Amino acid sequence: GLLVGTLDVVLDSSARVAPYRILYQAPDSLVYWTIACGCSRKEITEHWEWLEQNLLQTLSIFENENDINTFVRGKIQGIIAEYNKINGIREDDDTEKFKEAIVKFHKLFGMPEEEKLVNYYSCSYWKGKVPRQGWVYLSINHLCFYSFLMGREAKLVIRWVDITQLEKNATLLFPDMIKVSTRSSEHFFSVFLNISETFKLMEQLANIAMRQLLDNEGFEQDRSLPKLKKKSPKKVSALKRDLDARAKSERYRALFRLPKDEKLDGHTDCTLWTPFNKMHILGQMFVSTNYICFTSKEENLCSLIIPLREVTIVEKADSSSVLPSPLSISTKNRMTFLFANLKDRDFLVQRISDFLQQTTSKIYLEKNISGSSVSSDDEVFTRSSSLISASPHKSLSSESEGERQFNLNDNGIPTATQALMTMYRRRSPEEFNPKLAKEFLKEQAWKIHFAEYGQGVCMYRTEKTRDLVLKGIPESMRGELWLLFSGAINEMATHPGYYEDLVEKSMGKYNLATEEIERDLHRSLPEHPAFQNEMGIAALRRVLTAYAFRNPNIGYCQAMNIVTSVLLLYAKEEEAFWLLVALCERMLPDYYNTRVVGALVDQGVFEELARDYVPQLYDCMQDLGVISTISLSWFLTLFLSVMPFESAVVVVDCFFCEGIKVIFQLALAVLDANVDKLLNCKDDGEAMTVLGRYLDSITNKGSTLPPIPHLHSLLRDDVEPYPEVDIFRLIRSSYE
Structure with missing residues (x-):
């Protein structure tokens, strides 16, 4: 009994979860088919009674075993398909094995039905000096572990919101180990088959738990997942696919600055012909509901965002040895983009066509609502007339004096x-x-x-x-x-x-x-x-x-x-x-809510960066308490409140182009330029005066704007003026 229990846990046997099964086996065959399974005698009896009434009586009309086999298998598959259709179960829903794991998870840890299991992994949990081989279960709100070895049971339940740190460590004994820290204890897990996947999912679930805590909202599963290719393996649960899709969509939206409801459908390796340097650049194409995007493998070489509302023609060009599987996309502003080396071009074109059709329908509906008419279906499909008649980017010159204000x-x-x-x-x-x-x-x-x-x-x-x-x-x-x-x-x-x-x-x-x-x-x-x-x-x-x-x-x-x-x-x-x-x-999430959580998180990031890049200043800054003041005044206003206006707008230019990293870089460059003065400061007031005077001295000599007096410069005393610092030189040094 102990051995069976141990094997059950280690090998993930389902015998304890679904002990009752109905099997179908032909007399001359060694193979049997599982027709039904159940967790209780009552459940399996109901299945048997249904078979007696609806299937067994019909078998007598067949003359040979082959016909009976074909009929039984076809009938059972038809019943399952019909049941799935009625109950809204899709092809890519959870497998039977995963459903058994869900039952085991709820039973072992006494979890309520609404607690959703995301995935489970085989691993060892170190309790003292002895490793316990078992299974770690990752659900929306909990990390759980269960082991049963030769009569000794080990059970662990940790809420994600109680976890203070997740680390992937390497030791001499175990090159791959995950350390989970809470406020009161530390837990170590090792011997994973795929430690990267496990750790990534742990991080994601911990982040989701924190987001729920901040927003006071429950988790809702997204049922509209990206369409699977026919060859895609179906080894993960629908919920795990949901979380994977969310993570990929978040990275995609952040990379291309897309609206927060945009969902990534898929991506593929390809090349893009770039006419400005006459090269085929290797990279990845991303396709979502409303956009086609591209980014090069080599960082900053080239990226592209094509809204489907701008697309007029998508066509497959003829393949050649020089240009295999090419795809041409034309837009309203008469630009044509040539992609090639697409592995599954037909599937890709079909998905883009589907999304184009949806975009067309949206534009057609909006035009009808606004009272404009469309003359033909062709006009709608090619979308020769723009959704917005006057693009805000149409003219580069300032508007005429006579225009209404x-x-x-x-x-x-x-x-x-x-x-x-x-x-x-x-x-x-x-x-x-x-x-x-x-x-x-x-x-x-x-x-x-x-x-x-x-x-x-x-x-x-x-x-x-x-x-x-x-x-x-x-x-x-x-x-x-x-x-x-x-x-x-x-x-x-x-x-x-x-x-x-x-x-x-x-x-x-x-x-x-x-x-x-x-x-x-x-x-x-x-x-x-x-x-x-x-x-x-x-x-x-x-x-x-x-x-x-x-x-x-x-x-x-x-x-x-x-x-x-x-x-x-x-x-x-x-x-x-x-x-x-x-x-x-999108660009500064959670910065401007009542608790300025985003700015406080970035304050923590900035402290880590300061420790790495200006280590000689780090301890001094901690003692003076300067970092918190910096993050809330510099970061929240993008330096607009602490720097002369004509210089600060240059920072905003870089921020909109490069994102928050510009603010981190610039803040570090300012600290680095003032290391010696800050080390001699006796209190936080003196430190902030040093930094304030330095920021006031940052100039933009090329600006055509009339000088606007700045608050700090107005309040400044008669101390000798600070040497002027050129904003463009400071930004360049921050990148270096």
Whole structure:
């Protein structure tokens, strides 16, 4: 009995879970078929009675054994298929073996039915100095282990929310070991068949548990999983597939700055023909519900985002030895992208066609709702007319002086149709101005880049694009390129009229968020003329209030007003709203909620980076408590509140292009430049004064903007001026 129990646990036998089975075996065969199984005598008896009434009586009409075999197997398979159809069970649902594991999991650990098992793995658990061979069960809320060896039972249950650290360690005895730490104990697991998969799933489930804790929301399984290829192995549970798909979709959305509801359908290796250097670049193509994307294997070499709303033609080109399995994709702005070396081209084209059909239907529906008509089905399929008639990226030059400053929709809701900077830019004298000449050269460089690499959302994004951003975006192109690099252009294009509707619904409504917004409106960049009158203040009020109504979980947080006021200077009001959405919900998640959790997490990351990159300063900074002040003032406002305006907007340029890593890099570069002074500081006040004076001295000599007095510089005493620091040189040094 002890031996059987031990073997049952070690070998994952299902005999203890489903001890009753009905088998079908022909007289002259050694093979038997499992017809039914059950956990109790009552359950299996019900199956037997059904067979007696519906199947056994029919067998007498057949003359030979082969006909009986064919009939029984066909009948049973038909019954299973019909049952699955009625009960909504899909082909790729959990296997019988996994269902048995679920029963065992609930039985062994006394878990409620709603606790979902994700996967289970064979491993050893070290209890004292003796390893216990058994199975680790990973569910949505718990990590569990069970072992039964020669009469000795070992059972462990840990909630994910109680885990403080997960580590994958290597020792001399065991090259692969997972250490699970809680506040009160440490647990070690080893001898995994696939330690990487196990550890990755553990990390994911721990993160999900923390997210549930922060958002106070339960876990909901996603039933609309990506379609499986015919050859795909079916070895994992539907829930494990769900979590794998979520993780891949999250990485995909972050890589290409896509809307947060975009789901990755699949990816494949391929090559992309790049006309700017006449090469076939090796990389991966990603296909999702609304986008086709590409990134090169070599980092920063080339990436591409093609929204399906922009696609006009997808066609298979003729294969050749030079160009095997090519696929050509054409867009509305007359760009054609040539992919090749696609392994499963027919399956890929079918998936893209399916998604194109769905996109077409959406556009057709939206056009009908807005009152426009479509003349033929062909016109709908090729989508020659754009979803948005006037693209926000159509013109690079500033808008004409005669254009109206406000747009009134049917309900008379005003929204600013110009970036505030175009209305309040002070005109320079007519004589030659070296700064204006330099700005003109920047604009020309970008226009040449667009001519070579394409313009708009479908442009080839390369290292040269990033280099141009690091040299500073021209004033007239800033809003357009912020929209493009942040991905806000995609959300804006797929939600026409959304912002105006929000403004209409939120006008005249009052709550805690609107009270806080009103209090901070006149503190938002008050030194800039755009916010010294009601026009700029009203635009800022509308954007912040509309966002508070869109996302009540965040509502309004201090620092959002400073960032939004800068967005309004360079982007139209609706564009500024979508930039704020991209910032709060994708690029800086959880930064602007009531507990600023995202900023606090990044504070922890920054501490780790500071320990690695400025180790001589780390202990001193911990003693002075400088890091917490840095993360909340520098990070939350993207340096806008601590650096001269014309320099800080260059940081925002780089942030929209490269993401949060720019802020980490820049913060480390500032600390590195002030190591000696900070080591001599006696308290946190002195340290912050040193850093404040340094940040005040960061200049942008090439800026065409009139100098805007900065708060720190206004309050500064008569101490000798700090040597000027060039913002572009500082950014370059932060990358180095």
